[in-house]
Amino acid sequence: MAASRSSEGLLTNRVQRPVPLREAVYEALLELITRRQLEPGRHLVESELAVRLGVSRQPVREALQRLSNEGWVDLRPGYGAFVHRPTESEADQLLAVRALLETESTRLAARNADEDGVARLRELYRAGVAGLERADSDAMVDANADLHRCITELSGNTVLAELAGQVARRVRWYHALVVLDRGAAAWDEHARIIDAIAAGDAEQAARLMREHTEATRRAYHERAAEETTEDR
Numbered sequence: 001m002a003a004s005r006s007s008e009g010l011l012t013n014r015v016q017r018p019v020p021l022r023e024a025v026y027e028a029l030l031e032l033i034t035r036r037q038l039e040p041g042r043h044l045v046e047s048e049l050a051v052r053l054g055v056s057r058q059p060v061r062e063a064l065q066r067l068s069n070e071g072w073v074d075l076r077p078g079y080g081a082f083v084h085r086p087t088e089s090e091a092d093q094l095l096a097v098r099a100l101l102e103t104e105s106t107r108l109a110a111r112n113a114d115e116d117g118v119a120r121l122r123e124l125y126r127a128g129v130a131g132l133e134r135a136d137s138d139a140m141v142d143a144n145a146d147l148h149r150c151i152t153e154l155s156g157n158t159v160l161a162e163l164a165g166q167v168a169r170r171v172r173w174y175h176a177l178v179v180l181d182r183g184a185a186a187w188d189e190h191a192r193i194i195d196a197i198a199a200g201d202a203e204q205a206a207r208l209m210r211e212h213t214e215a216t217r218r219a220y221h222e223r224a225a226e227e228t229t230e231d232r
Contacts, residue, residue, distance in 0.1 A: 021055060026063040028053055033072055033083055034173045035138060040085040044073065091174060091220060098171050099213035101164045102148060107206035108155035110197045117154045118198045124150060125194060129187050140179045145172050147190060151197070151209075177227075178219040189215065 029049065032038040044064060050057045064081045067073040074082045109117070124147040131139030145168060152164040179186075189212040196205035 022059050022062055025053055025055055025059040026066055029060075029063050029067060030072060030169075033067070034169055034176065035141070036173070036176045038083050040083050042083045044081040044083065046081075086174075088221065088224070091224065092217070094167060094170055095174065095213065095217040095220065098164075098167055099210060099217070101160060101167070102152065102213055103206050103210045105152040105155040105157070105160055105164060106193060106197065106209035107202045108157055108160070109151050110200055110202040110205040112156040113154040113197050117150070118194065120150055121147060121154075121194045121197065125187065125190050128190065132184060132187055135180070137176065137179050141172055141176050144175060144179070144186070144190075151193075154197070174220050175216065178216065178223050181219050181223060182216060186212070186216070 029038070038044065046057045046060045046064070049060045053060065064073055064075070068075045068081070072084055074084050076082060113121075124143055128140055128143035128147065131137075131143055149165065149168060152161040155161060189208065193205055193208045193212060196208055
């Protein structure tokens, strides 16, 4: 990862070498966007970003173009670059796909996970709860992403895991908006999912994951609606 954390747990923005500069700038900007430190709708000024990252404007310009191609940034002729503000439809489509992929991943994980795999899930759960106790949203987002990724890996289906991985970073972007709102409820849901996987109860695990992803989807839409109202 191109960006690192300070002693206070905050993201530090200067890119680290020897990662190729173009890639490092892209990863640093994407990290800021997915953690909502560059929030949706934010005007992205090349010169300001270059100073913030400690680089020249050229790799920033290249990174913004790549981020635009991937849907993270909107380039508006005559106005500049802006962090993409997702529509309700975009959010719903992505979170629906996520629910399908992760429900099936969880079903398979309950059939295939061994003791070591379950132990990894419980360790990630503890990391998330520790973040919750500190009200550390970054730690909670990271632990949540790691836990869901671990479940897809435990499914034993590499194609399914790859597909889930393709949407995971964008899901983290949406989840960052509601991580504190979901709070303890989300981690209670995680605990029940892990217990079902450990028990080998595939249908129960799948049902719990479906309900969990649906709760996150509802929370996102509620929070997004509140932000839209506040912006008016």
